[in-house]
Amino acid sequence: MGFDGLPLTIAWELTLACNLRCRHCASAAGVIRSDELTLQECLSVCDQLPDLLVRECDFTGGEPLMRADWPIIAARLVQFGITTQIITNAVALDADAVRQMVDVGISGVGFSVDGLGPTHDSIRMRPGLFDRIVKGIHMVEAAELPATVITTATALNLDELPELLRALHGAGVRRWQIQPIFPVGRGKTHAELHLTNEAYLRLGSIARQLASDGKSLGVEVGVADSCGYFTELDTREIPWRGCPAGRVSLGIASNGDIKGCLSLPDELVEGNIRERTLWDIWFDSTSFRYNREVGVAGPNCRGCEEFEVCGGGCAAMSHGCTGRFHDNPYCFKGIRQRLAVPA
Amino acid sequence: MDVAVRKVYFPNWMVPAWWRVAYKILPFIDEKVRQFVEIGPDGKFNEMVGGHVRQLIENGVQPPAAISAPIYNLASQVMNGHELTMGIGDYIALQTFARGGRGDQPSKE
Numbered sequence: 001m002g003f004d005g006l007p008l009t010i011a012w013e014l015t016l017a018c019n020l021r022c023r024h025c026a027s028a029a030g031v032i033r034s035d036e037l038t039l040q041e042c043l044s045v046c047d048q049l050p051d052l053l054v055r056e057c058d059f060t061g062g063e064p065l066m067r068a069d070w071p072i073i074a075a076r077l078v079q080f081g082i083t084t085q086i087i088t089n090a091v092a093l094d095a096d097a098v099r100q101m102v103d104v105g106i107s108g109v110g111f112s113v114d115g116l117g118p119t120h121d122s123i124r125m126r127p128g129l130f131d132r133i134v135k136g137i138h139m140v141e142a143a144e145l146p147a148t149v150i151t152t153a154t155a156l157n158l159d160e161l162p163e164l165l166r167a168l169h170g171a172g173v174r175r176w177q178i179q180p181i182f183p184v185g186r187g188k189t190h191a192e193l194h195l196t197n198e199a200y201l202r203l204g205s206i207a208r209q210l211a212s213d214g215k216s217l218g219v220e221v222g223v224a225d226s227c228g229y230f231t232e233l234d235t236r237e238i239p240w241r242g243c244p245a246g247r248v249s250l251g252i253a254s255n256g257d258i259k260g261c262l263s264l265p266d267e268l269v270e271g272n273i274r275e276r277t278l279w280d281i282w283f284d285s286t287s288f289r290y291n292r293e294v295g296v297a298g299p300n301c302r303g304c305e306e307f308e309v310c311g312g313g314c315a316a317m318s319h320g321c322t323g324r325f326h327d328n329p330y331c332f333k334g335i336r337q338r339l340a341v342p343a
Numbered sequence: 344m345d346v347a348v349r350k351v352y353f354p355n356w357m358v359p360a361w362w363r364v365a366y367k368i369l370p371f372i373d374e375k376v377r378q379f380v381e382i383g384p385d386g387k388f389n390e391m392v393g394g395h396v397r398q399l400i401e402n403g404v405q406p407p408a409a410i411s412a413p414i415y416n417l418a419s420q421v422m423n424g425h426e427l428t429m430g431i432g433d434y435i436a437l438q439t440f441a442r443g444g445r446g447d448q449p450s451k452e
Binding site: 002004005006050051053279283 | 364385388431432434435438439442
């Protein structure tokens with residue numbers, strides 16, 4: 001019997017081209033790949049998704065709006081009933097783009113916000129960008145497109161997250177996702193952004209408080225798969241049960257490479273949709289072994305009674321930090337045990 | 344229009360048929376993900392599956408071994424007048440068969 005799962009959610013890097021050069025970018029985005037998929041190839045990918053029962057597709061990048069034909073690709077997905085969302089840095093977001101989103105049936109817009117104005121603009125290396133994001137949020141909300149904010153928690157913004165919640169609430173945001181910085185891509189070289197063990201535990205405490213405060217404000221605050229796990233600091237509604245990459249989700253790179261998650265390194269490409277169908281790549285018995293097979297706990301996870309269910313946390317974070325799977329050092333429970341911090 | 348076959352109320356396959364795939368095989372799936380995914384299979388898939396179910400019910404023709412279990416499961420639901428719900432494993436088996444091969448074989452090595 002082969003693997004019995006399907007990729008319900010897909011993150012699709014429409015292009016690696018980006019109009020920013022953010023210090024923490026895990027994709028090290030900026031310059032377009034020389035071999036990005038053509039429109040026809042993208043539409044062929046879209047046509048393969050219904051059979052795989054894909055329910056949601058999130059356009060990311062790079063900056064997806066830099067790909068001029070994104071509305072055509074989005075329209076094809078929407079035609080299949082696939083919830084389609086765009087994550088943008090807002091630089092290229094204008095009234096026309098918002099109108100196109102509405103016209104093609106985009107379900108929501110994600111904005112990357114990495115702190116209050118000065119911090120965000122510093123990390124993103126573009127003065128005035130925070131104000132532009134707030135304007136963008138107002139534009140999409142006015143168009144009745146729900147806005148979600150995604151914040152990468154770093155050493156520079158940790159202490160201003162509570163104030164950022166108030167700012168986002170004031171801007172009309174109703175969903176906020178917080179994720180710790182990945183030490184991959186450009187994020188690897190900017191050590192000043194990295195979280196220490198102590199700072200990571202503090203992130204857990206802050207996120208827990210924000211979830212509570214957000215509820216009273218009507219803002220749903222949650223953490224990404226890369227943030228956790230266990231202990232009272234993990235505020236996710238459903239207990240962590242393992243990394244979804246290659247089990248219920250996958251990533252499509254702009255050149256057609258298929259990975260369990262776009263944050264995983266290129267040596268973990270499982271195939272390319274120019275060479276094989278997505279179905280064949282997904283059900284190849286050699287694909288996504290790091291999450292589909294029982295792994296061996298690395299030093300950070302060894303002896304943990306949660307390992308059988310957890311599998312060692314987020315595969316991309318584990319691999320980015322240690323070069324190994326099943327060995328995520330960014331774990332509330334693991335850090336507490338290593339630092340002998342009482343719960 | 345539906346037709347009665349041997350006292351079994353047989354839905355007129357699948358003209359507007361919407362299948363429900365029971366997606367409950369992975370324990371970590373977020374509960375926000377609907378337990379049942381509604382899909383509208385394309386005509387070719389529909390025709391293949393419906394044809395085997397109809398042949399089994401109406402003429403007793405055995406389906407190919409690779410899809411025997413899923414076809415029997417569907418036929419049983421039809422004969423009992425139940426809404427068609429397909430287990431995810433059955434769905435994958437049928438799709439793989441429809442694609443003309445076993446999708447769980449390694450092909451990149």
